[in-house]
Amino acid sequence: MPCSVRYRPNGSFARSVMGGAVARAAVAAKAARVRAAANSMYGASGYGMRVGTRGKRAHAFVYTGDTHSINSNRKHNTLLKALGR
Numbered sequence: 001m002p003c004s005v006r007y008r009p010n011g012s013f014a015r016s017v018m019g020g021a022v023a024r025a026a027v028a029a030k031a032a033r034v035r036a037a038a039n040s041m042y043g044a045s046g047y048g049m050r051v052g053t054r055g056k057r058a059h060a061f062v063y064t065g066d067t068h069s070i071n072s073n074r075k076h077n078t079l080l081k082a083l084g085r
Helices: 011-018 021-039 067-076 078-083
Strands: 047-054 057-064
Touching: 011 021, 021 047, 021 057, 021 078, 057 067, 057 078, 067 078
Parallel strands: none
Antiparallel strands: 047 057
């Protein structure tokens, strides 16, 4: 006799995991690696990082912080290369 089991995903649990401390630490670690890689290329040292929660999910941003890193990123696509793309 087949067993009838229903699965109902718990949306509130998924939201708490995606915006929790562990998720923030994971995206912060990845952003720190990308920032370190970008700062080691082409003599730039002005890449910065911002970590936060936007909506209900953890987000991290690596950005150009000075004119040298802006120009380096425009000319060499430094952030894309730091991501491995």
